[in-house]
Amino acid sequence: MTTATDPRAPAATGCPVDHRALSAQTAPNGCPVSHRAAAFDPFEDGYQQDPPDYVRWAREQEPTFYAPKLGYWVVTRYESIKAIFRDHHTFSPSIALEKITPTGDEANAVLASYGFALNRTLVNEDEPAHMPRRRALMDPFTPEELKHHEPMVRALAREYVDRFIDDGRADLVDQMLWEVPLTVALHFLGVPEEDMDTLRQYSIAHTVNTWGRPKPEEQVAVAHAVGNFWQFAGKVLDKMRQNPEAPGWMQYGIRKQREQPEVVTDSYLHSMMMAGIVAAHETTANATANAMKLLLQHPNVWREICDDPSLIPNAVEECLRHNGSVAAWRRLATKDVQIDGIDIPAGSKLLIVTSSANHDDRHFADADLFDIRRDNASDHLTFGYGAHQCMGKNLARMEMQIFLEEFTRRLPHLRLAEQQFSYLPNTSFRGPEHLWVEWDPQHNPERTRPGLRNVDVPMPVRIGEPSRHAITRPVVVERITPVADGIVQLRLVAPDGHALPRWTPGSHIDIECGSPERSRQYSLCGDPADASAFEIAVLREPDGRGGSAWIHADVRVGDRLKIRGPRNHFRLDEARRKVILIAGGIGITPVSAMARRAQALGMDYELHYSGRRRSAMPFLDALRALHGDRLHVYIGEEGGRNDLAALLATPEAGTQVYACGPVRMLEALEACCAHWPEDALRVEHFESTLGALDPSKEHAFEVELKDSGIVLTVPADQTLLTALRAANIDVQSDCEEGLCGSCEVRVLAGEVDHRDVVLTRAERDANQKMMTCCSRACGQRIVLEL
DSSP states (O other), X not given: OOOOSSTTSOOOXXXXXOOTTEEEEEOTTSOEEEHHHHXXXXXXXXXXXXXXXXXXXXXXXXXXXXXXXXXXXXXXXXXHHHHHHHOTTTEEOTTTTSOSSOOOHHHHHHHHHTTOOOOOOTTTOOTTTHHHHHHHTOGGGSHHHHGGGHHHHHHHHHHHHHHHTTTSEEEXXXXXXXXXXXXXXXXXXXXXXXXXXXXXXHHHHHXXXXXXXXXXXXHHHHHHHHHHHHHHHHHHHHHHHTOTTSSSHHHHHHHHHHHOTTTSOHHHHXXXXXXXXXXXXXXXXHXXXXXXXXXXXXXXXXXXXXXXXXXXXXXXXXXXXXXXXXXXXXXXXXXXXXXXXXXXXXXXXXXXXXXXXXXXXXXXXXXXXXXXXXXXXXXXXXXXXXXXXXXXXXHHHHHHHHHHHHHHHHOTTOEEOSOOOOBOOBSSBOOBSOOEEEOOGGGOGGGTOGGGGSOSSOOOOOOSOOSGGGOOEEEEEEEEEEEETTEXXXXXXXXXXXXXXXXXXXXXXXXXXSSTTOEEEEEOOXXXXXTTOEEEEEEOOTTSOXXXXXXXXXXXXXXXXXXXXXXXXXXXXXXXXXXXXXEEGGGHHHHHHHHHHHHHHTOEEEEEEEESOGGGXXXXXXXXXXXXXXXEEEEGGGTOOOOHHHHTSSOOTTEEEEEESOHHHHHHHHHHTTTSOTTOEEEEOSSOOOOOOOGGGOOOEEEEETTTTEEEEEOTTSOHHHHHHHTTOOOOOSSSSSXXXXXXXXXEESOEEOOOSSSOHHHHHHTOEEETTTOEESSSEEEEOO
């Protein structure tokens, strides 16, 4: 802020905004308002059409600003918005359902005549009331419970597509995407199916009343619709009370009211009845319409998911990030606070533009790019975060995946019709009011393949599991070369001949070996500078888990494989004075790439390579040609042996040791490096030493999720990852053996029993992160930043 009388004076210390070329208006903190902030109006068409682009200037130059036209502070960057969600005590959700545009006396009188008394819900309630209610009503939203709704969603999607599949033109919003989510919502809530059109008008009226700017002459009509909606919700709730054992979330709430009448009250149930009908369907309808619009605007991406439906789960996450149905939420500052260096007085109202956060280049690389293989797409804030994160997020994910599967299977030749897109003017929820698509019915695939209408074994819906496990990339096997006894080298290229993602030495890829359930990791061993291909070497292991045997027996040149990655948890530190590279057998694959990079950089390095037989050691000649005297070879049957104790007898300052090979070799290295500086040794494991979880040797423990305000019990027979998923908490995962590092979470308190092979000794000692798939609490409780 500045106290200068001239509002165009340079900014004072503490205010990051350049105060030159400011408007004459001032914010509540006395700070001058920039011209662009003064002009900000979320009801303008620019915001309605593309909220992230509309506030791009703010995200880049003035991330938090005061908007006089709205009377709100507007926050636009990812980290700031996530921090606001995380601290729900300082940033109260109490105004989330408050009318953003105050209504006149006549409209207020109309609402009063209906007895309208919408109160607190899961969206806008403060502590200490919020979390007890959330916990009481959470179970029907868990992934296990949501699976029961999948057959109904699939049947509805099939039925509605049947209605227009031979027409060649349809408005997906009017003809499917509004009614199906509404039907699912009513079924989930336990509401008898009523007149769809009436409920649609009620829902629109509620949105306009809460987040819109109805004109004075419209306010009375909107008030009547909202009042009728309120009374309708009350009547349905009364019917439910007559049969509380029936299925449905509201009946579940009525049963919970018997057990906890002070937590689940009458007024709360009535408010949730009304809010639930809107929340459970409108956002999903809009999100799917946004997703279809976005996908059809990118025909190449649409073709990819038509050709490979396994991409659909991550495509859904990227659609939610890039063009979600929730543009913004609102919060109330309960005390003086700073956001992005701006002083925000207590009592200030905040518009937190989550759609802008989802386009923040500081968190999402090349954020405006629509990339369905983005590995952090599920970090989006469309569902919120923390204690008030959307409980229905996984129901929405399920519906969107099923809709996309139905469209891509039965109408892969869809295209957008020429049209102008319109949106219901409001600050927070957006989706096209109409979405016209066209296709040639003569080319409907099921006309020649009738079985496409019904799929005996549909694609599995990933409920609650974020993106990384679902991201696959097609590659073609260009060449298979035997490089040693029982070892073949595969050269993999993109099907379209384009460049593959860049990778760094130590990276690996995951290959689906015949099925998504059999995924195996293989280190990249080619030249990191060659973007045209990935190269791996695979040792056939007769006693392995089947991945290497499948590659050796079934993979042929020209075959198309599905891979994930590359990812790197074994990264070469290029700033080191010297590196010692040690490989045993097939462990040469990541180490050879490191040696190549060290040689290219002119680093001081040594390469030590051990094997039982010369014929079983790949790349020997190429390594000798490239590295000369820096290569040291030890062949067992020829009497060679790497004396690790002698090699590592004297610690060398600034030297890093990297090793990959058999477990016995790595264990011996750890012993030999015990007197070296902490974390001087970095190792890469090819297999996990984890056995099956033995409940007789484990103990139960509690885990507090600081950001969500939840405490869970992890039984002795369950992993932490399983417990988190069962509680509807998103944690990414892949190998689930402690090998890949995907499921890492931040630890705030409590000692961890580390069982992974990813973290270094120093990282374990620091006790600031853990792998949820395998590690546990040493004591009775740990606290996580989740």
